[in-house]
Amino acid sequence: MSGPILLVQNLSKTFAGAGIPRRGRFPVLKDVSFSIEEGGVFGLVGDSGKTTLARTILYLDPPDSGEVFFRGIRLSSLSAGKLRKLRPRMQVIFQDPHRALDPRLTIRQSMEEGMKNLGLPKKKRGAEVKTLLDRVGIPWSQADLYPREFSAGQKQLVAIARALSMRPELLILDEPAANLDVSVQAGVINLLLDLKGEYNLSYMFISRDLDLTGYLAATLGVLKDGRLVESGPAEDLLANPQHPYTRELVENSLTFMDLNKEE
Numbered sequence: 001m002s003g004p005i006l007l008v009q010n011l012s013k014t015f016a017g018a019g020i021p022r023r024g025r026f027p028v029l030k031d032v033s034f035s036i037e038e039g040g041v042f043g044l045v046g047d048s049g050k051t052t053l054a055r056t057i058l059y060l061d062p063p064d065s066g067e068v069f070f071r072g073i074r075l076s077s078l079s080a081g082k083l084r085k086l087r088p089r090m091q092v093i094f095q096d097p098h099r100a101l102d103p104r105l106t107i108r109q110s111m112e113e114g115m116k117n118l119g120l121p122k123k124k125r126g127a128e129v130k131t132l133l134d135r136v137g138i139p140w141s142q143a144d145l146y147p148r149e150f151s152a153g154q155k156q157l158v159a160i161a162r163a164l165s166m167r168p169e170l171l172i173l174d175e176p177a178a179n180l181d182v183s184v185q186a187g188v189i190n191l192l193l194d195l196k197g198e199y200n201l202s203y204m205f206i207s208r209d210l211d212l213t214g215y216l217a218a219t220l221g222v223l224k225d226g227r228l229v230e231s232g233p234a235e236d237l238l239a240n241p242q243h244p245y246t247r248e249l250v251e252n253s254l255t256f257m258d259l260n261k262e263e
Helices: 050-057 080-089 107-118 122-136 152-165 182-198 210-216 234-239 244-262
Strands: 006-016 025-036 041-046 065-070 090-093 170-174 202-206 219-224 227-233
Touching: 006 050, 025 041, 025 050, 025 065, 025 202, 025 219, 041 050, 041 210, 041 244, 050 090, 050 170, 050 202, 080 090, 080 107, 090 152, 107 122, 107 152, 122 152, 152 182, 182 210, 202 210, 210 234, 210 244, 219 234, 219 244, 227 234, 227 244
Parallel strands: 025 227, 041 202, 041 219, 090 170, 170 202
Antiparallel strands: 006 025, 006 065, 219 227
């Protein structure tokens, strides 16, 4: 299939200001454009606006202006019903695993909820839950436990399995390891790398960690004050940053790495 799996054109988003009366609206995203190739990894680093961008791309918070195309389909042209049918193909994993799962549902129930919407019969749902939990390292014997009975790392693994249950083609990973213990982070990242090949996924990887993002992503984008101030091949951008903010990120990252080497 030709063309990018995701194309974002001139995306802008504002939110109402705080206070009574409200102080108008303030911009969070300003004219953001980029694309993700089939099977590619686009990494996004920078300051505020990254999570808003993820939600806007998925039309969880539709943009004020600009367009999002998924496999050539313009999302703004879709009715609410058609958007709901398309959205399983684009899944997001947010950074807070404690808020990702409904505390009233067991892990099995949480995972089967989306499968019901896909029309999978009960027997197939059970088999799929088992397969996916096994794949992310959650024992099948724990499928009927509630989220409160799992650690943060285990909850994030369940969130990953649940996203895969929707048979997505694109995963937006919003700092998926940021709130986890250091000992757990590497396992989650390595799992995501393995799953990408196994399930033919494309990734948008959002992180504050420039080293990690540069390692995972073929293409990098740098967000500053809601604008994408620089983007390009990760290797080139890290070796020769053009924007002052990108240079600052790279210098801080190198300083951190140098300190680690000295230790």
